[in-house]
Amino acid sequence: MTTATLTTALLVLSTLLYFSTTTYAIGVNYGTLANNLPPPSQVANFLKTQTIIDSIKIFDTNPDILRAFANTNISVTVTVGNGDIPALSDERAARRWVADNIKPYYPQTRINRIAVGNEILMSAVQDWIAHLVPCMKALHHALVLAGIKDVKVSTPHTLGILYNSVPPSAARIRPGYQKSIFAPMLAFLRETKSPLMVNPYPYFSYAPKVAKYILFQPNRGIHDRFTGITYSNMFDAMMDAVYSAIKAMGYSDVDILVAETGWPSAGDPNQPACTVENAIAYNGNLIKHVTSGKGTPLMPNRRFETYLFALFNENLKPGTSAERNWGLFRPDFSPVYNVGILRNEQTNAPNPKPTPIPTPAGKKWCVPKPQANDQQLQANIDYICSQGVDCKPIQAGGVCFDPNNVRSHASFVMNSFYQTHGRNDFNCDFSQTGVLTTADPSHGTCKYI
Numbered sequence: 001m002t003t004a005t006l007t008t009a010l011l012v013l014s015t016l017l018y019f020s021t022t023t024y025a026i027g028v029n030y031g032t033l034a035n036n037l038p039p040p041s042q043v044a045n046f047l048k049t050q051t052i053i054d055s056i057k058i059f060d061t062n063p064d065i066l067r068a069f070a071n072t073n074i075s076v077t078v079t080v081g082n083g084d085i086p087a088l089s090d091e092r093a094a095r096r097w098v099a100d101n102i103k104p105y106y107p108q109t110r111i112n113r114i115a116v117g118n119e120i121l122m123s124a125v126q127d128w129i130a131h132l133v134p135c136m137k138a139l140h141h142a143l144v145l146a147g148i149k150d151v152k153v154s155t156p157h158t159l160g161i162l163y164n165s166v167p168p169s170a171a172r173i174r175p176g177y178q179k180s181i182f183a184p185m186l187a188f189l190r191e192t193k194s195p196l197m198v199n200p201y202p203y204f205s206y207a208p209k210v211a212k213y214i215l216f217q218p219n220r221g222i223h224d225r226f227t228g229i230t231y232s233n234m235f236d237a238m239m240d241a242v243y244s245a246i247k248a249m250g251y252s253d254v255d256i257l258v259a260e261t262g263w264p265s266a267g268d269p270n271q272p273a274c275t276v277e278n279a280i281a282y283n284g285n286l287i288k289h290v291t292s293g294k295g296t297p298l299m300p301n302r303r304f305e306t307y308l309f310a311l312f313n314e315n316l317k318p319g320t321s322a323e324r325n326w327g328l329f330r331p332d333f334s335p336v337y338n339v340g341i342l343r344n345e346q347t348n349a350p351n352p353k354p355t356p357i358p359t360p361a362g363k364k365w366c367v368p369k370p371q372a373n374d375q376q377l378q379a380n381i382d383y384i385c386s387q388g389v390d391c392k393p394i395q396a397g398g399v400c401f402d403p404n405n406v407r408s409h410a411s412f413v414m415n416s417f418y419q420t421h422g423r424n425d426f427n428c429d430f431s432q433t434g435v436l437t438t439a440d441p442s443h444g445t446c447k448y449i
Contacts, residue, residue, distance in 0.1 A: 026287055026341070027055035027075075027307035028328065029260055032062070034314040036331045038383060040068035041431045043311075046333055048072045050426040051341050057259065057307045059118065061101040070108040077113040077259075077307075078102075080135070082128055085117050089131040094138035098146050106148060114139055115197060115259065116155040121177055133184050140192055152194040155185075156259040159200055159238055162245055167224035168231070168298070171241035172248055186251040195257035195305070196246065200238040203263050203282070206273040210234070215278060216285030229297045235261070235286060240298040256299075261286065262309035265336050267322035274322045276337050283308060283328075284339035332387050332421050364436045365448055366418035366428035367411045376433045377410035384413045389420065393446065400446035411441055412448065419449045 030043070037043075040062070047053045055075035058065055069076055078101065080088060088094050102111055116136050120128050132155060140153045161182075165171040173182045189196055202214040212219035214234045221230040222237065231237040242256055263282040267274025286306070295302035313327035313336065329335055335342065368377055385391040393400040394409040402408075418428045418436075428434040442448045 026053060026291065027057060027077075027305065028053050028311045029262075029307050029309045030056045030058050030065070030311045031309075031314050031317075032059075032065075033316045034312060034331065035316060036386060037312055037314075038331060038333070039379065039431065040065045042333075042383075042429070044068040044072050044074065045429055045431055046426055047074060049429070050333075050343055050424075052343060053341060055112075055305070055307070056311070057113075057115065063105075066105040066109050066111070069110075070105065073110065075110045075112045077115055078111060079115045080117055080139070082117040082120060082123065082125070085120070085128050085135045086131040088116075089134035089138050091138045091141060094135070094142040095145060098139065098142040098148070102143070102148065102151065103146060106151070111151055113194075114143075114151060114153045116153060118156050119158045119160075119199065120155060121181065122158050122160045129181065133181060133188065136185070136188060140188075152192060154189060154194045154197045154257070156197040156199050159198065159242070162241055165238075165241040165245075167222075167226060168237045168240035169224050169226045169229075169244050171244045173245045178249065182246075183249060186246060186249060186254055189254050190251060195255040196242070197257050197259040198239075198242050199260040200235060200242075200258060201261055202234040202238065203273065205234060211273075211278075215281040216289060217281065227297075231297065233285075233289075235289065236296040239296045239304070243296070243298050256304065258290070258304050258306040260307060260309045262326050264322040264325045265327075266325040268320050271320060271322050274325065280337050280339055287339055287341075332417075333426065334421055362438065363440075364423070364438055365441055366415045366434050367437055367441055368407055368414065369433055369435045372407075372410075372433035374406040376431070377406050380410050380430045380433060381406070381413055384417045387417065389413055389416050402444075402446075412446065415441065415448050 047056070053074070055077070056069070057077040057079070059079045060081065061078045066076065066078070080097075084097075088097055102114075105111060116132065116139065117128065120132050123129070136153050136155060143149075143151050143153070159165065161173055161177065162171045163174050172178075186196070188194075206214055211217075213222065213232070216233045216235070219232065221232045223230045231240075239256065243252065246252060246254055263279040264271075264274045265276045265279040290304045290306045293301060293303050308328065310326045310328070312329055312331055313325050315324055317323040325336075327336055328339070328341060368380075381391070381394075391413055392398050394412055395401060400409070400412045414428065414430060414434050418434075421427045425436065428436050440448060
């Protein structure tokens with residue numbers, strides 16, 4: 001065997017080994033419309049150490065989040081605000097935006113994509129729509145000039161961009177957008193090898209008679225008379241509708257990315273579809289489906305990069321109760337339900353509330369690490385006391401007020417949080433300032449639970 005042949009064989013073998021061992025994790029939309037969320041540093045550490053999530057999408061360029069995800073190996077998609085699109089179609093403004101929002105964090109933070117606005121074509125704001133593709137091009141050019149070659153530019157769409165989407169093979173881009181917007185956009189995406197971002201939400205088509213079809217459960221399916229294909233779930237039908245629409249325009253080679261999809265776990269009394277059980281069924285089956293490599297009937301053997309909506313329940317979102325209950329996790333990191341996202345707890349059992357766990361043999365307590373400083377520990381106290389943990393014992397006159405110092409007070413509340421929120425190792429992480437011990441830290445009348 002020649003050296004060249006041996007080298008080629010080793011490269012092929014290493015590639016096969018890579019794909020046989022790679023786990024295709026899932027992304028998540030990290031929304032922040034809440035006043036009770038943990039610090040971004042804790043979020044980054046939690047995702048990195050306790051979940052299979054390997055990518056996030058944020059709806060701005062929040063510098064605290066971008067700094068927090070540095071050196072985590074978690075990919076980050078950032079978003080240009082809708083209202084910023086017209087100004088950023090100017091190349092000088094685009095260069096300034098890249099200099100201010102990408103270069104200070106890249107490549108330590110793995111920014112891999114810029115989403116230009118969100119669902120712009122359905123906004124009906126003509127100024128945004130007219131400047132959408134010019135803005136995408138200007139930002140791409142600004143990245144090139146800055147020497148940044150692996151950050152892609154795209155924009156997310158609702159499936160309202162389609163008409164005649166049932167059956168999937170008949171779907172087309174709305175006529176008003178085909179030539180003026182979509183033709184140059186798809187040409188840009190092809191040229192830059194960027195994906196078309198779409199937000200398919202079967203949830204919004206929910207009706208009891210099609211519930212199984214929407215939730216990936218056994219059903220008779222829906223037949224496409226033009227292709228002879230029977231679709232067993234709405235997600236595949238939606239994805240193939242998008243594919244059919246761009247194929248009809250000559251762009252079947254442009255990749256498709258799922259920028260948002262999900263299911264709320266609770267809603268108002270008139271929103272019966274919003275249950276934990278349905279959220280588990282949709283998101284759990286979706287994750288298995290998109291990571292299986294099965295693809296869709298018209299796009300076989302594909303794994304779709306998919307971002308679930310959303311990471312947290314967000315208590316300040318306007319609208320119905322459902323709007324505030326899309327999260328996989330509560331702000332204290334306890335799962336609303338589990339669909340295999342956690343590394344160490346692969347069950348689908350609903351978890352309505354974090355509850356104290358009976359004390360096992362060999363009990364552990366959570367205390368500050370010796371190297372943790374007072375500023376970090378005070379931040380822990382502020383966070384924990386905002387999460388419903390009883391902090392009265394460390395207040396003046398409380399049984400754990402003495403010794404009156406930040407470390408002692410942080411020790412008590414960090415342990416209280418750990419004991420009442422699941423006793424998982426990550427409940428004592430606190431941005432790597434906490435450590436578990438088997439030595440009871442109780443002292444005097446201050447008894448640790």
